[in-house]
Amino acid sequence: MKLGLTILALLCGFSSAKAQQWQSSYQQTELIELFTSEGCSSCPKADQWLSSLKDDPSLFKSFVPIAFHVDYWDYIGWEDRFARPEFSQRQRRYDREKLISQVYTPGIIINSQEWRAWFRGATQWPDSSSPTGRLTANLQGDHLHVTFEQDQTYNLYVAYLGMGLETARVNAGENKGRTLRHDFVVMSMQSVKGNRDWRLKLLPPPDIGQQQTALALWISLPNSQQVIQALGGYLQSSE
Template sequence: MVMASRRFLWLAAFALASSAFAGAGHASESEKMHAEPQADRPLGVVELFTSQGCSSCPPADAFFAELATKDDIVALAYHVDYWDYLGWKDTLSRKENTERQYDYMRAFGSRSVYTPQAVLNGRIHVNGANRTEVDGALARMARSGEGMRVAIKVSRTSDRVIIDAGDAGTGPSDAHVVIVYFEPPQTINIAQGENSGRKMTYWNAVTGIQTAGMWHGKAQRYELPISEIVKKGGCAVLLQSAGKDGMPGPILGAAFIHKP
């Protein structure tokens, strides 16, 4: 019964995500040109570091699938490659994802990396399978001013995506505008390794990260060619501060960039 319920959840959520990716596709060019920017100040950002070859990751992946369907969460899954030697090469893993996790390790002053690790708002990390810790930490950060305090508005014309970052108010006033590309939900049959025989649906698996510009605490606009967005399964923008050593810091704002 539990497996049937989870399957129903995934199927329903998959349909919801598919409609979100395709959402504005039927709008006229005139409507696209004059559409109002969409304000997005979510509850928080969840970055899950996971692997198809990690036996303790499936519960975190299932919980992440729920987070990925929430309107107030920007959820991104970074599949890492350091468990590939256990008998199954993660089909979604990327060296760059592993590098981002090591950057967080150094930023947090940790001595090692692990899966499933959930980094919340770029500020803390917890076990990605622990629903209570993830939900509780996001709520606490929102109350204490460590949530998404800078509004990110995304709009588009016929040939470009426009990202408007708001004013900082107080706190950090320098950040990178980070664009994160990810895949739509996909189901993988794992044939070998610690999860051999499992059939898993993975959400928002990251395929690329790039820095689109710098933000210095004042309202600023950034533009991307829409041709870059339509090539990808999905896209998010993170306004992420960085230390002097370049390590990732707190995420101050975030939004999804929906495909046209």
């Protein structure tokens, strides 16, 4: 289930969707990354906190929340259906780049910097944005055109996010007997290198039971996961 630069035939429902545009400000939009797992007993509280951000009026304006489900807790009895090895590798790379202290869940990273104040009861992170440049995305059917003002090579990341997901029958592991609810779940992700201008043809978003789908985009330098700029928004229905 990956986004891709594909030359598949147009799919009627997806390609007939209305044109959409998203644009960041000149200030850095904060990318909030939650590394979580359905096999981790301390993760549901962090999942709930991330879900609460969907009611924030600044959602997709000054911050973009995303949840990466990691697979390294699957061995303890419950296999997280949202987990992917590449999501675990993303967190491990943050560790290798010394941007976080260690690999753990729940782990919260804001603008590529570890945020541990949540464990002490904080619900609002400090403003860490700075002037970076404007990122713009235009989606016409399944064609995505992304531009950035700075003339430099970057990695563009594009992810579909699932909203209103639920696992009602956890029958093993640390969360046995619980019903787990999730928002902003990364369902698929792809990265493409480019210089200021990217043109992609997207596969349709995965259908895994989400109530709504959003799109998140961000750019990083080619040799680092340090986030430069981000944006996102809900996809409009094709109906």
